[in-house]
Amino acid sequence: MSKAVQKLDDYRWLLPQDYKPGMRVPGIIYADEALMEAIMKDLSLEQVANGAFLPGIVKASFAMPDIHQGYGLPVGGVVATNVTDGVVSPGAVGYDINCGVRLLRTELTKEEVRPRLKELVSALFHEIPTGVGSRGRIRLGRKEMETPLLTGAAWAVKQGYGEPADLACMESGGCLPDADPEAVSHKALERGSSQLGTLGSGNHFLEVQTVAEIYDPHAAGVLGLFEGQVTVMIHTGSRGLGHQVCTDYLVEMERAIVKYGIELPDRQLACTPWNSREAKAYLGAMRAAANFAWNNRQCLAHWTKEVLLKVLGISPRALGLSTVYDVAHNIVKVEEHEVDGRRMKLAVHRKGATRAFPPGHPELPAHYQAIGQPVLIPGDMGRASFVLVGTGAMEQTFGSTCHGAGRVMSRHAAIRAAKGRVIHRELEDQGIIVKASGWESLAEEMPEAYKDVTQVVTVVHRAGLSKMVARLRPMGVIKG
């Protein structure tokens, strides 16, 4: 019976190490009974087990309650490898390097914005490039790409997009050090050259929201959030540039596993020893792509502010827009963690998982030291999104929590299920104005295609990975 998944408590499940011969550590899944049922329907658990084969993995292959099947590792997976004898795996980061979420606060209430909402959503949709292959107003030559890739969002701020204060409100200050633009292929640079300040497609969105409920008044106060307030959430990543970096290095990793004799149950997890030439190159390129994504969200936030000012016809002071935080949920980072009582330097791969460091952690900005790292959880466009803060994830999951709702329907299944329905009308009946590039992109993303995000965050809250601060309700959404 040990070969089956075992329930540890109300929110934790164990995938024993003998679930699949060759696992170096067990798997741990965070979920309640209902979410576990959904998780067992695809190959997620198999992929959690496969992650446990990665050389140098420590503690366990972790999965968050929003996991679903992905490329190699499930989306919602966390694996940490020892940097002395472990590996780095692009499939355990994902195609959309530094896919992430940014939350902006305003001084406005929903009553003040509601009368202009339709106009606002139309203007945002008009001004912000959305959809696959969308191009923005910034055009950079290959040489001009170097600084944004090296210096992160500080580049956008220097260009006049946003303010220096934004940088302190971003994970890692909006820049991963040791990025190497030279390790990014010409093809990747070319794809990225016109994509700064573009939203993309799929589950990426820009949403005008209102704070519907506060669970933790102290943390909400520190974050500048109050009930009835209007916020803006931006969910996007590194676009074609990051996708191309992942594609390029997966080819390289295929060669590396042969060269270094690494055996894996799934080639999609192809990886390379941490101290190899291939790892150095991938990490340099991955960090450059992460910095591109931070610039992308920085530019999008700036244009969002411009549109808000123009449509609402108010002063910047009356708008009171500022950055609450900006998180990366597809990334690999070198961090120090305690494992079996020993401090270790680890490569923490978070693929569809959010860092959630506790209060007092040295990597947090001074103004958030008391509350812990802000966690931004985008839900579906009909229900809710959440703000949480880090609590006790350090001892459990290398300081990681969930990243979203997680799909329950494939894109294809969602389109089939939505046939004959008018999704934007259904949402409008609930007071949510949606603009998307087409019927299909809305059908793929309809609320029923996702798990209930409230259920997901309840699990991470009760399991002590992070603490619920506020629930945000969608008012207006633009989608690729």
Next chain:
DNA sequence: ATGTTC
């Protein structure tokens, strides 16, 4: 996620 099967 993605110039959505170079």
